[in-house]
Amino acid sequence: MNRSRALALVLRLTGAAFIVVFALLFLASVTRTDTPELLYRLFAWGDVGDAEEQMLAAVYIVWGACLWIAARAPLQHRLFIDFTIIANLAHAAVMAVQSFTYEGEHAHLWGDVVILVAVMGVLAALWLPVRRQSA
Numbered sequence: 001m002n003r004s005r006a007l008a009l010v011l012r013l014t015g016a017a018f019i020v021v022f023a024l025l026f027l028a029s030v031t032r033t034d035t036p037e038l039l040y041r042l043f044a045w046g047d048v049g050d051a052e053e054q055m056l057a058a059v060y061i062v063w064g065a066c067l068w069i070a071a072r073a074p075l076q077h078r079l080f081i082d083f084t085i086i087a088n089l090a091h092a093a094v095m096a097v098q099s100f101t102y103e104g105e106h107a108h109l110w111g112d113v114v115i116l117v118a119v120m121g122v123l124a125a126l127w128l129p130v131r132r133q134s135a
Contacts, residue, residue, distance in 0.1 A: 004074070007126040011071035011081070014119055018064030026057035074127070075134050082131075085124050092116040 032049040067084065070077035092113045099109040 003126060003130055007074055007130055008071040010123055010126055011067050011074065014123060015064040015067030018060045022057040022060040026054055029054050078131060081127055085120050088116050088120045
């Protein structure tokens with residue numbers, strides 16, 4: 001599989017993961033349940049049903065759909081893919097600090113932080129060479 005096809009696949013998988021994970025979290029939040037419990041402990045913050053987590057979930061669902069669309073022609077969506085990588089790494093950095101400074105939130109270090117860094121690392125490893133070649 002060449003790098004461009006691998007990039008498109010990773011963009012689609014990331015987009016699909018954002019949609020599925022955050023749709024489940026959104027549903028859990030609006031119904032005020034922590035089910036599925038493992039998913040909720042790894043990704044949710046604060047009290048079950050917080051308005052902030054519902055808004056963040058809605059943003060990530062849309063983000064996932066946009067990643068899916070961007071996979072069709074990544075070079076035409078250069079800024080969006082750059083933003084996706086940078087914003088999610090910034091998000092992970094803030095969450096890493098919060099996982100140590102907020103009482104009872106250490107699980108996020110292994111959920112949100114590790115997963116975001118790993119996924120964005122793979123995406124960056126595929127994206128940056130393709131981006132450089134097109135410049």
